[in-house]
Amino acid sequence: MQVTAIAAAFGTVAQISVARHVASANARGDGGDRDEYVSTALVLAGLGGALLIALMAIAGLNIARLLPQVPSSLQQMGGLALLTISAGASLTMPGGVITGQFMGEQRSHVPNAIVFVGRLAQGALIVIAAVATSNLMAVALAHMTGNLLIFGAQVTAQNRLSSHVVVRRSLASRLVARRIWTFSATLLLWQVAALVINGVDLVVLGRIDFPTVPFFAVAATASAIFAGVVGSIYNAFLPVASRIHVSGNGKAMETFLHEGLRLGATFTLMVAIPLILCNEPILRMWVGHEYAARSSLVMSILMVAFLVRTSVMMYVICSVASDTHGKGWPGPVLEAIANLALSIGLGIWLGATGVALGTLASAGIGVAAWLALDPLKSVTGARAGWRVFVRALMRPALMLMPIGLLGMLVPSAVRATWESLALVIILTGGVGWFATLTRKDRVAMASWLGLRLAHLSRRGSPS
Structure with missing residues (x-):
């Protein structure tokens, strides 16, 4: 796999x-x-x-x-x-x-x-x-x-x-192949780093604590499914960002970056928070009680790491679209090195949980490196990337407060139920819809949904 x-x-x-x-x-x-x-x-x-x-x-x-x-x-x-x-x-x-x-x-x-x-x-x-x-x-x-x-x-x-x-x-042609290589070399480096980050954990755990490998694999597979879905959604923004870059409008790129960061974080939190707090019912339905109980904590940690890493995804997409991503190559490399070192060190100490914590800590290092390097600054020509990042994530961060409070007050045994999962989904969706999304966002989404339903209704009606 x-x-x-x-x-x-x-x-x-x-x-x-x-x-x-x-x-x-x-x-x-x-x-x-x-x-x-x-x-x-x-x-x-x-x-x-x-x-x-x-x-x-x-x-x-x-x-x-x-x-x-x-x-x-x-x-x-x-x-x-x-x-x-x-x-x-x-x-x-x-x-x-x-x-x-x-x-x-x-x-x-x-x-x-x-x-x-x-x-x-x-x-x-x-x-x-x-x-x-x-x-x-x-x-x-x-x-x-x-x-x-x-x-x-x-x-x-x-x-x-x-x-x-x-x-x-x-x-x-060889000439075009060289162009592809020039653009893709940094992307390949990122992917190699990503393989170290996401692929080496099972091998490390196999050497340190082999009996826990199946439980870690369940958590990693479940987390990867949602990471893949969110990544596909973000990738759909790439051609739009490329067209903005071709236009040469740096202000438009900054606005696109800000809105993408805000809306992306909102959607990602809506997906991730229920799976962080109440993933055990889903795991239990999939792999049974024993595997769910032993995989739940690891999945929660990996989902938090996914949240941290995804928070900067829109910045990465805009950097790739503007061909400035080469300046950010140290970020993924630092994250990969940190992940390997921390996963081994914490894994020896805490087993599967330690390997997952190593992944989480390295995700924070990778995001910090991206914001410090700020490769998109030359395109937008405006405020520093970390300022755009913080300003865009202020509203989505509101979703963490009531949900975080719920996580601290409700015992884990109670959270391992379908009722708790449903409650967290409702709370997360409600806070996201009313506190994080703007009125303009809500109107646009409702309009899009109305158009889709009308289209489906026309297709379903007899001719």
Whole structure:
């Protein structure tokens, strides 16, 4: 499963790079440059997928050295499963290019729908394989099949819905490849750092406290699901920020940054706070009482880390759109180093909880580094980034006060109920709607919802 995270990380680099360039090229009306960029990116993504398979084949042959506590009866099958999953996961890289193309055209609903339906199908296949066979290889094959279905649907959508984009192997060039590398090098560094931050924890815990690995994995998987959803929403802002950058309006970029930070924090808090305070009922329904009880605290800590890290996401998106993200490379590197050191140190002391606390502390270091480096200052030419950050988050922070009070006053046993989860959701949503969102926000959301309902009503009515 860590292999899928690696592939997704590099697929995200392709997605961001292509989305930004397609949006900029379309704003300039330069279709030829767009087609060369997308074609070259697809070739590079294919090469990256082949490299991933080769590296994972080497890892599969050395599982006994990487994880010596894995039972010997599972080592050979584990190596084959690793290679099988890698073959399917490698398609995430060219899939990221296709997703980026649609995002750059502000049609992200197309790849999002494909991935959503595809992941549901993949999940169903994995469940069927697990229940019917209890065999690791069968589950790996189901996982690979799901990725094949998703990639096939992405290619079909590109051919049918984006015929105006010309994609040919002959359009790929070394010059464009160098341009992609120049822009993406820092993004790749970020993703490597993210892999250290998110992917090394299980390996560290496997060496320090192997029996707690399954419980940590449950918490990390649940947290990653919500992090992925929120990250996809933020990525949809990238083409808009790219168009603002092309216009050269620094004031508009600052306003966009401020509003994105405020609204993003509001949405993220609405999602995260119930899962921090009352995640045990959901975990219990998913993995049973024992796993839920032993995973709940770790998930709460990881969700807080997710909140901290996501708070600066809009700043990162605007920096990527304006091609100033290269100045912020020390932030993710510092966070990765801190995460590794703190997870090992605190993990030895506190086990799985310590590893999670190391992730939380390093997230704070990463955010502080971003605000201190302030790469977007040269674009907005206005107040320091940390001032925009603090001003934008003042209203969303109101959501933390009553909910934090509830968390301190209500015993954990009471919070481990569906009633408490429902209460926290209502309180969080109420404070967010009435205290954090402005009247203008509420009117705009109500208007959008009314238009969507009217559209659905027209589609459902008989002709």
